[in-house]
Amino acid sequence: MNTANNALTEAVYYILLALVEPMHGYGIMQQTAALSNGRVRLSAGTLYGALASLLDKGWIEQLPDDGRKKDYRITAAGRKVLEQELLRLAELLENGRNILNSPSE
């Protein structure tokens, strides 16, 4: 399992977010690009590798096959990882804002 301090890569973060709705591979790529306004573009190779390792960790699951395209969905464990990541990101954001925006003497 993910320990509290493990940062997710941007790719994994967006893949997990996309998979809150069941989706196939190409859908994940498009969703990721849309969510990040085109900034994060997953390569097919990266996505393929990431899906395999997320399945392995049990953070996502494959939905019963109904043909050639495979649909994936986030699991409860995956959701938990995302929530922990949000806490971590919030901490980073808060510290950054506090220090950079503190009025200088």
Next chain:
Amino acid sequence: MEKKEIRKIWRFYSIADYEKEEAFLNEMARAGWNLTAVGFCQYIFRRGNEGEYIYKLDMVERTESDQVKESYFNFLTDCGIRVVGEFKDWIYLQKRASEGPFDMKNDTYAKLRQVNKVYSFSLRTVCNLLRIFAVIVLVLILLQVLMSANVRVAEFCGGAMLGVGIGSLIALVIIWVPIVNKLRRKVNKLIDDIGVNL
């Protein structure tokens, strides 16, 4: 006169130079020559529109089961990527340039994944070569023992063994060591990058 539609170009790239090979293919595509087939040191291009496609090299282990390979190929197809050529473990991928790049600009993870594939491929290749040499040497030893009565055969076997041994050693040093060094430098640089920026 009619314009030439097909072009065959001979080029050699070592497996450590896949980025240069990619750059060559993309340069051809920008000039309107699209890759349609690949062979040993051989690239076949067909005239098309300038800059319509982009290309990328990827690797799939030939030892992978057909099912694994098929699932990856299907996945690529779903992503709008076509496999236009296969040579050894390399696959040559084609994508419409209008659908965006293959990778994020600085996707260290994707690059590391690729170097790792090439690295394991070169290791596998060397292991296979060594296995072949070992078999040859074993056969020679056997022959030498069985035919010890015949001086000429025994001498031939001894010489051949020496030749195979020295030959494989030289081949390893000249061909393989520079490739491994180049790949190692790439891996080291990427690992440094990850420390800063994933």
